[in-house]
Amino acid sequence: MDSTTFQQFQQFQQFQQMMKMVEEQKKPVEKPVEKPKTFAAVAATAPPFVPLPLPLPPPASVSSSSSDGEWMAFKRQPHKIDWEKCMSFTIQMTPYRGDDWSKHPNLFLHFKNLYQDNPERFSLIGELHAGADGRNYFSYAYERPDGKGRTTFHAYGRLIGNKFYADTVDIAFGAEKYETAAKFNHAKWSGGNPGWGGASE
Numbered sequence: 001m002d003s004t005t006f007q008q009f010q011q012f013q014q015f016q017q018m019m020k021m022v023e024e025q026k027k028p029v030e031k032p033v034e035k036p037k038t039f040a041a042v043a044a045t046a047p048p049f050v051p052l053p054l055p056l057p058p059p060a061s062v063s064s065s066s067s068d069g070e071w072m073a074f075k076r077q078p079h080k081i082d083w084e085k086c087m088s089f090t091i092q093m094t095p096y097r098g099d100d101w102s103k104h105p106n107l108f109l110h111f112k113n114l115y116q117d118n119p120e121r122f123s124l125i126g127e128l129h130a131g132a133d134g135r136n137y138f139s140y141a142y143e144r145p146d147g148k149g150r151t152t153f154h155a156y157g158r159l160i161g162n163k164f165y166a167d168t169v170d171i172a173f174g175a176e177k178y179e180t181a182a183k184f185n186h187a188k189w190s191g192g193n194p195g196w197g198g199a200s201e
Contacts, residue, residue, distance in 0.1 A: 080162065081127075081128070081159075081162055081163065081164055083124050083127050083138060083164075084124055086138065086155075086164050086166075087122065087124050087138070087140045087155075088115075088119070090140075090155045090166045090169065091111065091112055091115045091122060091140075092112060092115065092116075093112075093166065093182070093184055094109075094112075094184075095108050095109070095169075095181075095182035095183060095184060096183055096184055096185035101183045101185070102180065102181065102182045102183045103178065103179070103180050103181060103183075104171065104178045104181035104182070105181070105182060107171060107178060107181050108169060108171065108181050108182035111142055111151065111153075111171075114142065118145075121142055121143050121144075121145065122140055122141070122142050122143075123140060123141055123143070124138070124139075124140050125139045125140055125141045125152070126138055126139035126140075128159065128164070131154075131156070135156045136156065136157060136158065136159050136164070137154045137155055137156040137157070138154075138155055138164065139152060139153065139154050139155070140152075140153050140155070141153065149173070149174075151171060151172070151173055152171070152172045153169055153170070153171055153172075154169065154170040154172075155168075155169045156168045156169070156170070166184065167183065167184060168180050168182065168183045168184070169181055169182040
């Protein structure tokens with residue numbers, strides 16, 4: 001083989017190698033297939049749970065009448081029964097007379113008149129209680145001007161929402177008790193809706 005033929009053979013081999021490299025570059029690169037992670041593996045690499053910070057208290061300049069609902073949620077106070085108002089209204093109610101109604105209406109009216117002249121002698125002595133029979137009541141008292149005696153009243157009724165509606169009042173002078181001294185006809189003075197228009201209206 002002469003030198004010219006040998007050079008042509010070498011060139012042919014170089015050409016084949018070059019073509020082979022071009023073909024390999026055209027082939028798509030296959031990425032390795034990742035196996036799906038198990039729950040334990042995901043949990044192990046998850047970031048730790050960080051709770052959101054609590055909201056800051058409202059600035060001192062924000063009033064309770066603010067229209068900002070977010071701050072109002074923190075400022076809203078639960079509804080409470082105004083027992084002083086409830087007592088005052090109950091004392092000034094008129095007992096209903098008739099069969100199976102008030103047993104001592106005049107006694108109740110006597111203290112009603114005393115209240116109109118000297119309301120400071122009446123005081124609330126107990127808020128909502130439940131009697132042995134399950135009825136709800138609150139208590140108030142009348143102090144004699146000489147300070148030597150006290151009359152106790154138990155106003156029984158119903159608690160509806162944030163209002164208490166008195167149905168009957170018991171009066172006690174020490175050991176002497178007058179049960180159902182006053183009984184109120186709600187149907188008569190509440191538009192035919194018994195129980196409404198009661199002690200804290």
